[in-house]
Amino acid sequence: MSEKRKQVKKEVLAALRNIFILIISIFFICTNLSIAKFFDFTDDPRIIWTVDIGIYNGILQIIFSIASYLINEKRLxxxxxxxxxxxxxxxxxxxxxxxxxxxxxxxxxxxxxxxxxxxxxxxxxxxxxxxxxxxxxxxxxxxxxxxxxxxxxxxxxxxxxxxxxxxxxxxxxxxxxxxxxxxxxxxxxxxxxxxxxxxxxxxxxxxxxxx
CATH class of the missing domain: 2.60.40 (Immunoglobulin-like)
Structure with missing residues (x-):
């Protein structure tokens, strides 16, 4: 029972992290911080939105992983x-x-x-x-x-x-x-x-x- 509880907790934390990253990505896009627009390779808003979401998600996942690693290294x-x-x-x-x-x-x-x-x-x-x-x-x-x-x-x-x-x-x-x-x-x-x-x-x- 304890192992099941730990697994559920791990999955919930992972889901919350993904939601948090998605919210930050949408915030960047809504403030016109668009990576796709910077490279100016398309005018299709759907492609721009998809590219921005994918890039921001990837960058933020890397940042969170590095931050988590550094924090865990210094933990007791x-x-x-x-x-x-x-x-x-x-x-x-x-x-x-x-x-x-x-x-x-x-x-x-x-x-x-x-x-x-x-x-x-x-x-x-x-x-x-x-x-x-x-x-x-x-x-x-x-x-x-x-x-x-x-x-x-x-x-x-x-x-x-x-x-x-x-x-x-x-x-x-x-x-x-x-x-x-x-x-x-x-x-x-x-x-x-x-x-x-x-x-x-x-x-x-x-x-x-x-x-």
């Missing part, structure tokens, strides 16, 4: 993936109450170092108890069943360019006999500017259910 890429440690998948079914299951949070950070305005937060459902080893950049708030990861602390050993990978293992145990199911993923609060231009956040969650 943060990838977060929560997996079932035993099966290396994004699904976990808890059957036994006798022993804890293990999930692994994998963090991959690469790109130009930037100070983040928010922490990485993971909220676990009430029917799960969680435990992990103590590390300087991680804090668990038991009252909220919440894990907070200070990425600025995690990146503090790097300067200029960041390239690091961290794995954090959680022991999880269900505290209810009911059949429950939740999708758990990390959340990173960012400003609109950071989200669009400075930070690329890729997030893969895990579906946990109990039987």
């Amino acid at each position: 890429n943060i990838g977060v993936n929560i997996i079932n440690k035993k099966e290396d998948s994004n699904e976990l079914t808890i059957i036994s109450d006798d022993s804890a299951d293990k999930i692994c949070l994998k963090i991959n950070i690469k790109g130009k170092w930037r100070k983040l305005s928010g922490d990485l937060n993971i909220f676990f459902p009430h029917w799960l108890d969680i435990q992990t080893k103590s590390v300087p950049f991680l804090k668990i708030i038991d009252s909220e069943n919440k894990c907070i990861i200070d990425l600025n602390n995690l990146m503090s050993s790097t300067t200029g360019y960041c390239n690091l990978k961290r794995s954090i293992t959680f022991d999880i145990l269900r505290n209810s006999d009911e059949n429950n199911e939740d999708f758990i993923q990390a959340n990173l609060n960012m400003s609109i500017f950071n989200k669009l231009f400075a930070i690329k956040f890729k997030n893969e969650g895990i579906k946990i259910k109990s039987k």
